[in-house]
Amino acid sequence: MDSGLSELLNLKNHLLLKRKRLVERIVLSETKTPKILKPLSRDKAFYFFTSIGNYTGESAASLEEFSKKILDINVKSLEFHLYRGDFERWIAEALEDSELATKIKRLKELKPIGIDLRDRLYLIVSKHYENLKKPRPTTATTTPTTTTTTNTFAKPKTTTITFGKSESRGVVKPQVED
Numbered sequence: 001m002d003s004g005l006s007e008l009l010n011l012k013n014h015l016l017l018k019r020k021r022l023v024e025r026i027v028l029s030e031t032k033t034p035k036i037l038k039p040l041s042r043d044k045a046f047y048f049f050t051s052i053g054n055y056t057g058e059s060a061a062s063l064e065e066f067s068k069k070i071l072d073i074n075v076k077s078l079e080f081h082l083y084r085g086d087f088e089r090w091i092a093e094a095l096e097d098s099e100l101a102t103k104i105k106r107l108k109e110l111k112p113i114g115i116d117l118r119d120r121l122y123l124i125v126s127k128h129y130e131n132l133k134k135p136r137p138t139t140a141t142t143t144p145t146t147t148t149t150t151n152t153f154a155k156p157k158t159t160t161i162t163f164g165k166s167e168s169r170g171v172v173k174p175q176v177e178d
Helices: 003-031 033-037 063-072 075-084 086-093 098-110 114-133
Strands: 046-051 054-060 157-163 166-172
Touching: 033 063, 033 114, 046 075, 046 086, 054 063, 063 114, 075 086, 075 098, 075 114, 086 098, 098 114
Parallel strands: none
Antiparallel strands: 046 054, 157 166
């Protein structure tokens, strides 16, 4: 097989894989979003510790609650749980949100500590939460369309321009080209 054909096949496989991942993300956002946002039972909540056996007295039973707790919880607890993989495991297993779990895993690889960790973790979780809360469009949006005439001797045409669900009607005068 020549190298050009091989490159084309590799590109095709790469594009098919990207398409598959995009479809999976769309399906996730359409099917999992409501579950991700729902509160969990207390037995599935996240319990914050500063070390093994040292419970802070704080827990979170939803993504919203978890996001808010990040701002108040002792930074030592955030460090303890991030580097043990507790956050990403709870988010992936209890909330069933693999996308956010992956983002937190990437954060762990940056090795932030202290206030930097708190700020970055809060930004990731709160942005993700806000994006999940946004209403999903149920219908496709219409792109603006226009019709123009280039024939110098043509009569003016009535043209309809559509923006979303509203229409505008008017007469388009022929354009004269020099």
